[in-house]
Amino acid sequence: MIFKQVFDRKSSTYTYFIASAKGREALIIDPVIENVQTYIEILNELNLKLVKVIDTHIHADHVTGASKLKMETNCATVMGQNSPADTVDIKVKDGEILKIDNLEIKALYTPGHTSDSYSFLMGKCLFSGDTLLINGTGRTDFQNGNSKEAYNSIFNRLLKLPEETLLYPGHDYNGKKVSTIGKEKKFNPRLQVKNADEYAQIMSNLNLSKPEQIDNNVNRNIKLGAN
Numbered sequence: 001m002i003f004k005q006v007f008d009r010k011s012s013t014y015t016y017f018i019a020s021a022k023g024r025e026a027l028i029i030d031p032v033i034e035n036v037q038t039y040i041e042i043l044n045e046l047n048l049k050l051v052k053v054i055d056t057h058i059h060a061d062h063v064t065g066a067s068k069l070k071m072e073t074n075c076a077t078v079m080g081q082n083s084p085a086d087t088v089d090i091k092v093k094d095g096e097i098l099k100i101d102n103l104e105i106k107a108l109y110t111p112g113h114t115s116d117s118y119s120f121l122m123g124k125c126l127f128s129g130d131t132l133l134i135n136g137t138g139r140t141d142f143q144n145g146n147s148k149e150a151y152n153s154i155f156n157r158l159l160k161l162p163e164e165t166l167l168y169p170g171h172d173y174n175g176k177k178v179s180t181i182g183k184e185k186k187f188n189p190r191l192q193v194k195n196a197d198e199y200a201q202i203m204s205n206l207n208l209s210k211p212e213q214i215d216n217n218v219n220r221n222i223k224l225g226a227n
Contacts, residue, residue, distance in 0.1 A: 011062030031065035080118035107165025112150020147200035
């Protein structure tokens, strides 16, 4: 299997390439528009045919490269069925399976960071978007975010996965690339709570600044990055 993790320094976003083998079909998760040419070069280098591009949710901190990749490669765009983006080619339901060659990726509806947040599970690899991060979790104070929904998504869905499941987040701000569900259960400071009320209390006191260009980014991402 081919697996590549590409980091965008400006937004600290991870983009993921997945394919069964060189010369085969591929998908990309959470592309950043400024890096589309780099993605095309990687696809050409590995002789991959991009067939699907997934956004885990409507991003606030960067513009998606989904629309541009579709123009360049004629791939299909994919989001969860709760997405407000009307131009998405494929909207997947909770539990639905996407297939790329002999690979299967399962969509998991994990709202809380935003109301349209999805995670994607491929075998022992979880692509958690902004729902669950390494030593952190996605903020819940905009885009219909909800701390108690986030608690349910994390504790009653993602943390129920086997502890050896590899966690690949949508962002990391400290140079970490991968964790496991087991490590996050034990060491993630936001997960050391007894109930949803305690978690909501933590999230309501983060005092995080508003992302730069959030309004522009969200408006463009509803159109999959198109102007």
